[in-house]
Amino acid sequence: MGFLRTATNKIAMDFRIRSRKSLFVFGLIIAIGVMPLVGSGSGKSSSPSTASVMKKFQKKDVKPDPAGTIDGAQNPQAIPDHVAYGAVLRMLMPRQNSDFERRRALAWANIAGLDEAAANELYAVATEFGRRITPVDRQIAEVKNRSTWPDPDEQTKRQLNELNTQKEQIVIELMASLPTKMGASSVDKLRQHINEKVKRKIKVIPGLRGASRHH
Numbered sequence: 001m002g003f004l005r006t007a008t009n010k011i012a013m014d015f016r017i018r019s020r021k022s023l024f025v026f027g028l029i030i031a032i033g034v035m036p037l038v039g040s041g042s043g044k045s046s047s048p049s050t051a052s053v054m055k056k057f058q059k060k061d062v063k064p065d066p067a068g069t070i071d072g073a074q075n076p077q078a079i080p081d082h083v084a085y086g087a088v089l090r091m092l093m094p095r096q097n098s099d100f101e102r103r104r105a106l107a108w109a110n111i112a113g114l115d116e117a118a119a120n121e122l123y124a125v126a127t128e129f130g131r132r133i134t135p136v137d138r139q140i141a142e143v144k145n146r147s148t149w150p151d152p153d154e155q156t157k158r159q160l161n162e163l164n165t166q167k168e169q170i171v172i173e174l175m176a177s178l179p180t181k182m183g184a185s186s187v188d189k190l191r192q193h194i195n196e197k198v199k200r201k202i203k204v205i206p207g208l209r210g211a212s213r214h215h
Contacts, residue, residue, distance in 0.1 A: 065205070066205060069206060072199045072201060072202040072203060072204075077199075079199040079204060082168050083202060083204060084195075084198050084202060085174075085175050087198060087202060088198060089125065089171065090130075091108070092105040092108060093130030105122075105123045105126060106119045106123060109122050112189060112193035113192075114186050115186070118186035118189075121178075122178075122182060122190070129170065129171070136167050136170070139163055140160060140163050143163070144160075178190070
């Protein structure tokens with residue numbers, strides 16, 4: 001019993017010591033946290049205020065769009081169909097042929113109003129788009145790397161325009177295949193969704209063919 005009482009007393013004493021240390025550390029943390037608040041209240045704190053940080057971000061320059069830019073948010077009907085459909089197919093095309101990519105594409109198609117059968121057909125078209133467009137994208141990247149991009153010479157411009165023409169043709173051909181694959185009713189739903197939703201998120205930049213942004 002004497003041994004048990006001694007051990008118990010030792011544990012209790014050790015607990016009290018640990019508790020005091022914990023309270024000391026906790027109090028130190030509180031003191032450190034309060035010091036900047038006191039300093040900021042006096043107006044002499046060296047830490048930037050929220051207002052100054054916000055002002056810093058507000059001062060960041062936002063480059064205006066080049067003259068001649070077509071902004072779909074303001075003028076969606078001016079966005080060419082092949083640009084909008086190309087943006088959709090690029091968004092839906094699989095990069096890794098994963099089940100996640102397929103489910104994500106089908107979910108988008110469902111939002112566009114397509115039934116399961118039409119959604120699967122659209123995904124198949126997007127997959128074909130990816131198979132055909134990837135080599136052209138690779139060629140465009142190689143041409144840009146060999147040039148003084150973003151200020152290309154005339155030869156580079158011609159090469160890029162030819163490659164972008166190939167991209168446009170791929171989209172146009174796949175667009176033409178949709179009625180046969182999906183049916184007229186599904187194509188109408190897809191067209192309506194693209195006209196009302198997708199085109200409003202696209203900007204067509206003047207200059208080289210195929211220059212557009214989807215946001």
